[in-house]
Amino acid sequence: MATMTTQVTRRADARRHIVKLWLIALLPVSLVAIFNSGHQYLSAVDSNLLAADDLRSLLLRGLGASAQNPGLYDMVIVGVAHFLPILTMALLVGGFWERIIADRSQRSMEPGFILVALLFTLMLPGAAAFMHVAFGMSLAMILGKAIFGGDGKSFLNPALLGVAIVQVSFPGAAGSHPLWSGLAGYAGSDAIGLYHRGGESALTAADMDLWSAFIGSTPGLMGTTSVLAVALGAALLLWKGLIAWRLLAAQMIGLFVFAGIFNLLGADQGAGTMPFYWHLLLGSFAFGAVFLACDPVASSSTNPGRWIQGFLIAALVVLIRVANSTHPDAVVPALLLASIMAPLIDHGVIAWNIRQRARRHV
C-alpha cells in the first residue's frame, strides 16, 4: 500500500523528487554529451593539439588521454574534460546565487539550481568560455528565477533564458578550439546553415546522415545532438507525468505540418526544402521541445493552451529556419517567444472557457 504512506509523507519530498526525476531523465543526453564531445574533439584534432595548455587540455592530459589511435577510454576522458568543467562552473555559480538569494529571502536552498545548471550546460558547446558560462548562469539565476520568487514561480525557464543571453551577447565567440568546428558559435550546430547553402549533399559532404544525426555523433551543442537520448529522457518524463504530452505532441505534429507546408510551397533551395525529419534531427529542436519547452511552470497550464503553444513553437522554429539563414537553429528564440506568450494563451483559453460555461449553465 505504497500510495497510502505517500499520502502522509509525500509533501516534504515531492519537489525534491521531481528534480531528481528530471536529473535522471537528463542522464542519457548527458552521457551522449560526454561521448560526443570526445568523439568530435578527437576527430577534429591531430595529435599535437593535445599539447595546448588551457585547463581542459591539462585535465585530459593529466587523465592520460591520447590522440594516437584513440579508443573509448580516450573519448570518455576527453568528453569529461570538456563537459565537467562547464557543469562545475555552472553549479558553483548557480549555487553561489542560490545561497545568496536563499539567505536574503530567509528560506532554505532549493534544489532547482542543480537542474538549471545541468540544462544550461547541455545547451552550450563543449568549448564554451568559462566567463561566458558564469555570466549566463548568473543571469539565469537572477533574471530567470530570483526576481520572480524562486523555483516554480518564474514564467521563463531559467536555463533557456541563460542560453538565450549567452547566444545574444557573444555571437562571434567561436575560436580555434576543435569543438567549435561545425558550430555557428553559441547558437550551436551549423547543419541547418549547411542545408540552407547546399541542400542534402552538403550534409553528406560533412559526414552527416540520418543515423548519425539520430544517435548524435554530429557537431552541436553538447546535449542536443542525439534525438535517441532525448527520446529516452522524454519517455521517463512522460511516464511519470512530469511533462504534458499534449504540448510535446503539438510540437511534433506542428513541425510535420509547417515543414510540410514550406515543402509544398516549392522553394528550389534553402531550408524551405528541408523535410520535417531533418528539422527534427538537426539542431536542438528535439532537446528544446522536451526539456525546455515542456518546463511545466514556464509553459501553458491549460490543455487547449498546450496545443496552441506547441503549434506556435513549431511554426516559429520552421519559419525562422526558413526565412532567416543567419539564425540557422532558431530553437532558443522560438522557445523564448512561446514561453513569453504562454500566460497570454492561457488567459485567452480561460476567457473562452468562462464564456462557454456562462452559456450552458443552469
Added chain:
Amino acid sequence: MSESTLDTKKVTRAALLGRDYRGVKFELLCREGDEVGAGDAVMRDLRRPAIKFVAPVSGRIARIDRGARRKLISMQIDIDDSVPVAGVEPPADNKTDTLRSFMLESGAWSALRTRPFGNIPGPDGEPAAIFVTALDNDSYAPRACQIIDSRMDEFRASLEVLADISTAPLYLCHAPDHSLAFADSSKIRCVPFSGGYTAGLPGFHINRLAPIGFAGREVWHMGYQDVIALGHLLVHGKPWLHRVISLAGSAVQNPRNLCVVPGAANDELLEGELADGPNQILAGSPLYGRPLDTGQSFLGAGQRQLSALLGKSEESGKSDGVGTIIPSDRLEAASPPGIYPVPLMRALQLGDAERARELGALELVEEDLSPLSLACVSNSDYGSLLRAVLEQIEAAR
C-alpha cells in the same frame, strides 16, 4: 451483497453530527436523558423549522455536545433496542406538497444537498435538476450496485418520490455495467458514468449535465444509501437502521464491508480491527479521506468509508501555507471535467472568489478537490480553500 450476508458490528452509541449539516442552527426538541425511538424528530432548523432531524437509532439521549458559540457538535444516543421505532404513514398521494412534507417530517429531507455550497435545500426550493449518485468509484468503498440491487424495491419507490418533489429532471447517475431497470421517462434520466474516482462524485455529474453558472439556480443531489433509506420509509413505514460501510487502510487487519447503524461510534467499530502501533483514522477512503476532527468519532451522514492508516499523521503538512503549483497532467486527471485545475487552484490559493466562481467553483464542494490536494505538490488543502471561497460567495448573496 444484502445486509444479511455482511458482518454486522453492534455498537452501543451513535450520534448525529452538527458538522454534517452546514449552515443549520439547531433547535433541540428533546433533552439529555430523554428516550427517543429511531425516526423520532430530535432537532429542527431554527431558521427553517420545517426541516427536521430524526434520531438515527432508538435509545436514550446520552449527551449533547456543544462547541464554541454553542454550536452543536454532536447529539449522542445510547442505543436501547427496547425503545420502539417511530412508524411513519406513507404519503397519501403523490402531489409535490404531500411528498415534500413527508420527507421533511420523516427526516429524509436532511439527506438532500444543494450545489452550490452543499447545504440542505430549503423546503420551498426549486432545483434545476436532482442528481442521485448510484455509483462509487473509490476502489475501497462498498460496491454501490450490489447494495442497490439487494434493495431494489426501496430504491425504486424512493426514486419515484424524488422525481415528483419538483418539476426538475431527475438524473440517475450509475456505473456503466450496472443496468438499472428504469425506462428513461421524462422525469428519470439514467446516465452512465465511467472513469476514475472523480467520475463517481456528484460534482462530476453536475458539471457534465447541469453546470451551475451565475443565474442563481441550484441543483440537489442525494447518495444511494440515503435514497434507500427514504425508500425504506415508503415501503416499510419505518426507518432503515442499516448502513453499509467499508473498513480499509494499512492499519486495518481485516479490510471488509460492515453493516452498521447510522452514526455509529468509530472507536467501537474499530475495536479489535486495528494493527498495533500508531495510526491515523480517516473519514472516507484511505487515499482521499479526511483526518477526523477531535471529538468527532462517529460516522457522518452519508459516510460510506472508514479508514485507518499506519503511522502518525504529519501535523506540519498543511501549515506550510501557500506553495508553488507545478502544473502536470496528473492535476488534469484529478480534476472534474471541464474545469481547468491550475487556474482554479491559483484562484483558490489567492482567495479570488470571483475568478473561482467563473471557473466552476459553484459546482464543487470539498470532496471534489481532495484528489487535487493529493496530486499537487504545493501543500495546499484545496478543500478548505474552496470552502472559504464558497462562504464568501454565499455571504454576498
